Every structure is written in structure tokens, then in C-alpha cells.
Amino acid sequence: MKLIxxxxxxxxxxxxxxxxxxTEETGIxxxxxxxxxxLEGLDRVAYGELIEFKKNVLGYVIDLTEDEVGTIIxxxxxxxxxxxxxxxxxxxxxxxxxxxxxxxxxxxxGLPLDGKAAIKSKTLYPVEKIAAGVVKRQPVNVxxxxxxxxxxxxxxxxRGQRELIIGDRGTGKTTIAIDTILNQRGEDVVCIYCAIxxxxxxxxxxxxxxxxxxxxxxSIVVNAPAADSVAMQYLAPYTASAIGEYFMDKGQDVxxxxxxLTKHAWAYRQMSLILRRxxxxxxxxxxxxxxxxxxLERACRIDKKYGGGSxxxxxxxxTLDGDLSAYIPTNVISITDGQISLETDLFNSGIRxxxxxxxxxxxxxxxxxxxxxxxxxxxxKLDLAQYRDLAAFSQFESELDEETKKFLNRGAKVxxxxxxxxxxxxxxxxxxxxxWAASNGYLDKLPIDEIEKFETKLLETLxxxxxxxxxxxxxxxxMDEKDGKDLEGIIKSL
Amino acid sequence: MKIxxxxxxxxxxxxxxxxxxxxxxxxxFSADDFDADEKRDLVKxxxxxxxxxANYQVDKTVIAxxxxxxxxxxxxxxxxxxxxxxxxxxxxxx
Numbered sequence: 266m267k268l269i270x271x272x273x274x275x276x277x278x279x280x281x282x283x284x285x286x287x288t289e290e291t292g293i294x295x296x297x298x299x300x301x302x303x304l305e306g307l308d309r310v311a312y313g314e315l316i317e318f319k320k321n322v323l324g325y326v327i328d329l330t331e332d333e334v335g336t337i338i339x340x341x342x343x344x345x346x347x348x349x350x351x352x353x354x355x356x357x358x359x360x361x362x363x364x365x366x367x368x369x370x371x372x373x374x375g376l377p378l379d380g381k382a383a384i385k386s387k388t389l390y391p392v393e394k395i396a397a398g399v400v401k402r403q404p405v406n407v408x409x410x411x412x413x414x415x416x417x418x419x420x421x422x423x424r425g426q427r428e429l430i431i432g433d434r435g436t437g438k439t440t441i442a443i444d445t446i447l448n449q450r451g452e453d454v455v456c457i458y459c460a461i462x463x464x465x466x467x468x469x470x471x472x473x474x475x476x477x478x479x480x481x482x483x484s485i486v487v488n489a490p491a492a493d494s495v496a497m498q499y500l501a502p503y504t505a506s507a508i509g510e511y512f513m514d515k516g517q518d519v520x521x522x523x524x525x526l527t528k529h530a531w532a533y534r535q536m537s538l539i540l541r542r543x544x545x546x547x548x549x550x551x552x553x554x555x556x557x558x559x560x561l562e563r564a565c566r567i568d569k570k571y572g573g574g575s576x577x578x579x580x581x582x583x584t585l586d587g588d589l590s591a592y593i594p595t596n597v598i599s600i601t602d603g604q605i606s607l608e609t610d611l612f613n614s615g616i617r618x619x620x621x622x623x624x625x626x627x628x629x630x631x632x633x634x635x636x637x638x639x640x641x642x643x644x645x646k647l648d649l650a651q652y653r654d655l656a657a658f659s660q661f662e663s664e665l666d667e668e669t670k671k672f673l674n675r676g677a678k679v680x681x682x683x684x685x686x687x688x689x690x691x692x693x694x695x696x697x698x699x700x701w702a703a704s705n706g707y708l709d710k711l712p713i714d715e716i717e718k719f720e721t722k723l724l725e726t727l728x729x730x731x732x733x734x735x736x737x738x739x740x741x742x743x744m745d746e747k748d749g750k751d752l753e754g755i756i757k758s759l
Numbered sequence: 760m761k762i763x764x765x766x767x768x769x770x771x772x773x774x775x776x777x778x779x780x781x782x783x784x785x786x787x788f789s790a791d792d793f794d795a796d797e798k799r800d801l802v803k804x805x806x807x808x809x810x811x812x813a814n815y816q817v818d819k820t821v822i823a824x825x826x827x828x829x830x831x832x833x834x835x836x837x838x839x840x841x842x843x844x845x846x847x848x849x850x851x852x853x
Binding site for chain 2: 286287288289290291292306307308309321352
């Protein structure tokens with residue numbers, strides 16, 4: 266009886282507290298299209314607000330017209346029928362962020378896709394956020410080592426930079442990005458790989474590769490595969506950016522790979538056409554430039570006064586038939602701080618990574634290059650530039666003077682030395698040693714097919730005899746005359 | 760055919776006026792008809808709303824209590840609403 270008395274007491278108490286009167290913004294579903302739902306009502310809803318349909322299906326307001334509200338559905342839209350009630354939740358889309366995201370595979374809403382436990386977090390970060398302003402920023406001056414010789418020497422990338430990787434399908438774009446992630450082991454860089462509209466099999470292979478190389482401890486995969494609705498594909502890069510911002514705000518350096526923004530633009534085009542927005546060039550909507558500029562602008566290097574930290578972005582764009590002047594490629598080229606251009610012809614002729622050194626630039630990375638690398642890269646660049654100028658004459662080799670022949674020989678050797686096997690990133694000292702050997706003429710007398718052998722031998726010898734030398738260069742990032750002499754000794758002993 | 764701008768303007772203001780009126784109109788859903796006393800209580804309780812031309816509708820799915828709608832704003836004070844909220848909470852705990 267005592268229990269019942271207690272119940273009655275609580276009930277009385279609750280009844281005394283008059284029920285809270287809450288007003289809700291509600292609307293009625295009028296049209297359901299592919300991943301997009303048009304609602305009537307919801308007069309006081311804001312852009313970017315979340316809408317709740319029945320069964321906990323959420324929508325994201327993306328279009329406000331005079332008397333209708335367009336939302337994209339996050340999740341399964343097939344359960345929504347015309348005439349359903351929907352209510353506004355009054356807050357914008359956010360994702361849960363925490364340290365426990367490391368090593369996980371999540372979708373565009375931050376929900377796990379790897380079958381493991383839910384992500385525990387107390388913090389939510391908004392998916393859409395305005396990038397840090399001028400005051401908070403600091404110029405790029407710390408290098409982000411990719412572990413790829415040709416990039417670190419010729420197109421150096423700095424922390425906080427946005428470097429586009431552009432090329433046809435099957436030219437090794439993803440490989441460059443993944444190698445960069447693999448090279449961040451022990452570098453205290455959080456890596457986020459964001460797959461947009463990719464095959465699930467490809468993403469599974471990448472996750473496996475990261476695990477095999479021990480890179481899963483510091484990486485996060487955000488996956489919106491081709492099978493996901495366009496809404497999820499549209500949101501994925503912003504989610505990846507939000508997760509990156511969490512780690513950046515903690516003062517850490519972050520690397521985000523967006524693979525790839527062509528498919529992201531396709532997803533946005535589909536959404537915009539369904540929403541009946543006016544179509545522009547190639548049927549993309551008018552704000553497709555802003556779509557990518559606001560995303561990539563979120564990559565930055567924060568001043569130490571505001572906590573330090575940085576987000577480096579490696580967006581990937583797939584071209585058709587090497588056409589860099591198509592709509593989306595030119596847009597993203599103009600947004601980013603440089604591009605790495607990959608070519609099918611180079612790839613097929615065995616130059617891998619298939620980087621076209623002439624078309625690739627890094628607009629801010631030069632300031633971030635280490636002194637050791639700068640010392641060898643300057644000469645290397647000159648050698649390659651001269652080689653490119655003269656390469657056309659290489660067929661008439663017998664008629665050329667000695668000087669020209671020397672340039673051609675050097676260029677061919679340097680091109681050879683810049684080849685690198687995939688998933689085998691090299692440390693700074695290793696790169697410097699090989700490039701030093703090439704630019705100081707130690708390869709000039711070797712036949713081309715023995716260069717690879719020389720490289721393996723040099724690296725092995727360095728690992729055995731020159732361990733101190735490697736450690737010193739990796740630590741100080743400077744190569745002085747004495748270091749050069751030491752290296753010369755090792756090379757001569759081969 | 761050319762429509763004089765003045766006519767257009769008048770039509771526009773007439774329509775916006777109508778829409779504005781419609782937007783502030785109160786609709787009440789309840790499981791049963793109200794009697795005069797109940798109506799008076801309701802009006803007293805929500806004195807900030809505009810009760811002229813209020814529209815009373817019977818909807819059995821409400822079960823008990825009332826749902827008041829003003830434009831797209833909804834005040835859900837029905838048993839149905841509380842139950843569906845409860846079911847949502849239960850599912851979320853799972």
C-alpha cells in the first residue's frame with residue numbers, strides 16, 4: 266500500500282506542475298522525390314535546420330521558397346509518404362566527435378559503419394561552419410611529408426595547405442593520398458579519408474590497407490558510398506571537415522582527403538535539379554563554386570595564440586580524357602593552393618607516380634619545405650626543367666654536343682629516380698640521400714635499368730651503416746657540408 | 760493583355776492580407792465537441808491568441824486533450840501527442 270501512496274503523491278505533484286506548453290513548428294509532406302522531400306507549412310523554419318519525420322527519420326532544410334520547404338532526407342526516405350506530419354527540431358545538423366573516432370569507419374552522420382560499438386562523445390560539431398577568419402590564421406610554414414620523393418622535392422605540401430590531386434581514372438590519385446596517410450605514422454597527424462560516391466569494395470580495401478600498415482590508429486574513414494542517397498554523399502565532406510575541426514581545435518594537425526569532389530559535385534547537381542534550381546553550365550547549379558570553396562576554405566593553419574592546429578586538405582578531382590579545363594576541375598584548381606597533375610601516358614610508360622612535373626605546382630608549400638630538402642631540390646628542379654626543354658632533341662642524340670648530352674643523361678636519371686613503388690613512403694633522410702646522389706652526378710654513369718638496384722642498395726646500406734646519419738637528418742631537417750661528405754663516403758663505398 | 764500595375768498592386772495586397780489573416784487563424788482539434796464553458800476556459804488560458812473566427816474540429820485520433828494550430832505553429836496538448844512522445848523515448852532508450 267505504501268508504494269501506491271507514493272505513486273499517488275508523485276502523480277499529484279506532477280499534476281500540480283501544469284503541463285509545459287511547447288509550441289512546435291509543423292508541416293505536411295506534399296511531395297517525395299529521390300532523396301528530397303517538399304513540405305508545406307513550416308513557416309518559421311531556418312536554412313540548415315533539422316526536420317523530424319515519423320520513425321525518427323531526419324531531414325535537412327536546404328531550400329526555402331515562398332510557400333514550400335525543400336529538405337534532403339538523411340537515411341531512408343522510402344518510409345515517408347505524402348500527407349505525413351513533420352516537425353522542426355530547431356537546431357542544425359551536428360555530428361558527435363571524440364577521440365574514440367580514431368580507427369573507425371563512420372557515415373555522413375557520424376554513425377558507425379564498421380559494426381563496432383556506437384561512438385561515445387559529449388561534444389557535437391556543426392556540419393556546416395564558416396571557416397576561420399584572417400585574424401586567426403597563420404601562414405603555412407611547417408611541411409607535411411607525403412613520403413613521395415617527387416612531391417616532397419618538387420611540389421612540397423605544407424600543413425594547412427589545400428593541394429588538389431587531379432587526373433584521369435586509374436592514374437593513381439587515391440594511391441598518392443593513401444601513401445601520404447601511411448607516411449604520417451609517428452608524426453602526430455590525424456588523418457581523415459572521406460570517400461564520396463566510391464565503390465564499397467574500394468573503401469573496404471583502403472580500410473584493410475590502413476589496418477595492415479598500422480595507420481588505423483590515427484585515421485578515420487568517412488564513407489558515403491555510391492549506394493548511399495545523394496544527400497549523404499553531399500554531406501560527407503562537410504562531416505569529415507567537422508571531425509577535422511574538432512582535432513584542430515585541440516591543437517592537433519589534421520590531414521583530410523576528399524575522394525573525390527567530382528562525385529560530390531554530381532551529387533549536388535542531382536539534388537539541385539530535383540529541387541528545380543536553375544541549371545547552369547553542364548547542368549550544375551549556380552552555387553557549385555561556393556559548394557567547394559566553402560568546404561576547402563575550412564582547411565587552415567590556426568595561429569598559436571588561438572591554439573595552433575591545422576587542417577591540410579587533399580581534394581581529388583577526376584578528369585575525363587585529361588581535360589583540365591572542364592567546369593569542376595577549373596573551379597577547384599582556382600580554389601586550391603596548387604595541384605598535382607597525373608597523366609595516363611606517364612602512368613602507362615611506367616613513370617609512377619605519374620606526376621606531370623610541368624603542370625603541377627604548389628603555391629605555398631615552398632615556404633614549408635625543410636632546409637635539407639631545399640638544398641637538394643633546387644638543383645633537381647633545374648635539371649628537370651632543362652631536360653624538358655631538350656627532351657624533344659633526344660632522338661638526334663648522335664648530332665648533339667657534349668653539354669646537351671650531359672643534360673639529357675642527367676634528366677633521364679632524375680626522372681628514373683623519382684619513380685616510387687606504391688605504399689612505400691620514404692622518410693625525409695632517405696629521400697634526401699637518393700636525390701642528393703642524383704643531383705650530384707653519382708648516377709650519371711649508371712645504365713637506366715640499374716638505378717632501381719642502386720636505390721635499394723643505398724637505402725639498405727644507410728639502414729645498416731648510416732643509421733646515425735638518417736636519424737640526424739630526420740631530426741634536424743638540415744643537411745650541412747659535413748653531412749654531404751658523410752653521405753658521399755657511403756655512396757662511394759657501394 | 761496588359762494589366763495595370765495599380766491593379767496588380769491591389770491584388771497583391773489583398774492576397775497578402777488574406778494570407779496573413781489565415782496564418783493567424785486558430786484551429787482547435789479535439790476528440791469531442793466543446794461546450795461553451797470549455798471554450799471559455801480555453802480562450803482564457805491562451806488569451807494571447809486571436810480567437811476571432813476560431814475553428815473547432817473533431818478528430819478522434821486526438822484521444823483526449825487538444826491540439827491548437829496557428830498557422831504552422833502547433834501546440835500539442837493531446838494524449839496522442841504525449842503517447843507518441845513516450846513511444847519515441849522508449850525506442851531511443853533501446
